[in-house]
Amino acid sequence: MIKTEIIGNIGVLTLARPWVHNALNFQMFKELKYYLEKWREDQDVKVIVLTGEGESFCSGGDLEEFSQLSKEEIADCFKQIKDILLALHQYPKPTVAALNGTAVGGGCELASACDFRLAHPAVQLGFVQIRLGITTGWGGANYLFKLLSRQKALELLLSGERISSIEAYKLGLIDKIFPTEDFLRHVLAWCRRFACQPLDAILLYKQTAQQADDPRFTLSQKITLEVERCLKVWGGQLGGPSLSAVNASFFTKKQEKVVGRV
Numbered sequence: 672m673i674k675t676e677i678i679g680n681i682g683v684l685t686l687a688r689p690w691v692h693n694a695l696n697f698q699m700f701k702e703l704k705y706y707l708e709k710w711r712e713d714q715d716v717k718v719i720v721l722t723g724e725g726e727s728f729c730s731g732g733d734l735e736e737f738s739q740l741s742k743e744e745i746a747d748c749f750k751q752i753k754d755i756l757l758a759l760h761q762y763p764k765p766t767v768a769a770l771n772g773t774a775v776g777g778g779c780e781l782a783s784a785c786d787f788r789l790a791h792p793a794v795q796l797g798f799v800q801i802r803l804g805i806t807t808g809w810g811g812a813n814y815l816f817k818l819l820s821r822q823k824a825l826e827l828l829l830s831g832e833r834i835s836s837i838e839a840y841k842l843g844l845i846d847k848i849f850p851t852e853d854f855l856r857h858v859l860a861w862c863r864r865f866a867c868q869p870l871d872a873i874l875l876y877k878q879t880a881q882q883a884d885d886p887r888f889t890l891s892q893k894i895t896l897e898v899e900r901c902l903k904v905w906g907g908q909l910g911g912p913s914l915s916a917v918n919a920s921f922f923t924k925k926q927e928k929v930v931g932r933v
């Protein structure tokens with residue numbers, strides 16, 4: 672129910688239950704967890720893309736399946752799902768929700784847990800939970816409050832209204848709008864700008880990003896750690912290019928330019 676593919680260092684996870692608009696059942700969460708863990712250490716995967724098959728990105732939790740669970744089972748299920756979304760939010764590699772179509776309910780929670788959200792003009796988004804008499808059950812409101820101002824996030828959550836991707840872009844919820852035609856091709860080209868970079872540097876920037884909003888560190892401590900990270904890659908401690916290799920590459924390029932000028 673989750674299809675996977677690695678395309679040029681980009682791991683693509685496709686929610687594949689299009690007959691129910693990719694409603695997430697428990698089996699899909701298990702698969703999502705499995706692949707996120709598998710790709711965490713995979714040197715070939717530098718960026719993760721989450722997308723959906725068919726006309727929707729995701730219609731949220733599978734209401735059919737969830738309605739058959741007892742209150743205790745639902746509590747256990749939601750606990751496991753919120754842990755998976757948190758792991759996605761804290762993932763060491765960049766994560767991208769490629770909204771190929773409608774995202775509602777838990778579908779918006781899933782997208783909000785990612786680093787980036789890309790969409791096309793026909794996409795609709797809605798934190799519709801309140802219209803079912805419930806609230807976000809997987810941590811999605813907290814991710815939304817990190818992305819939008821308090822009042823804009825509250826407006827979306829309290830109204831349960833669906834908005835277009837263009838409106839969501841204006842709010843800052845969507846980072847980029849691509850044409851509907853060949854949407855995934857545009858997404859992959861956008862992601863390739865990150866995926867072509869050295870993995871060590873990608874991982875270190877993600878660490879710096881995670882730390883940026885961690886209140887346990889002062890700004891001065893965060894900056895010290897940022898500089899230490901740079902020195903690690905500079906010295907080649909992570910298996911990246913060493914100081915001399917960085918210099919060599921710089922001077923080789925410089926020399927090539929000079930030769931080219933003659």
Ligand SMILES: CC[C@H](C(=O)O)C(=O)SCCNC(=O)CCNC(=O)[C@H](O)C(C)(C)COP(=O)(O)OP(=O)(O)OC[C@H]1O[C@@H](n2cnc3c(N)ncnc32)[C@H](O)[C@@H]1OP(=O)(O)O
Pocket residue numbers: 690691692694695727730731732733734735736737773775776777778780799800803806807808809
């Ligand atoms: C569970 C908690 C969780 C959380 O956030 O914590 C949530 O996600 S709550 C929110 C749950 N999601 C919804 O309320 C969305 C429900 N679906 C829709 O609004 C629409 O289906 C939509 C907009 C996605 C597509 O509308 P459209 O008219 O194009 O299609 P249909 O409504 O006819 O749907 C076709 C088919 O899919 C089944 N379906 C859709 N969504 C779900 C779902 N979330 N769970 C289970 N099944 C779903 C729908 O019942 C139809 O089935 P069929 O047997 O063909 O009648």
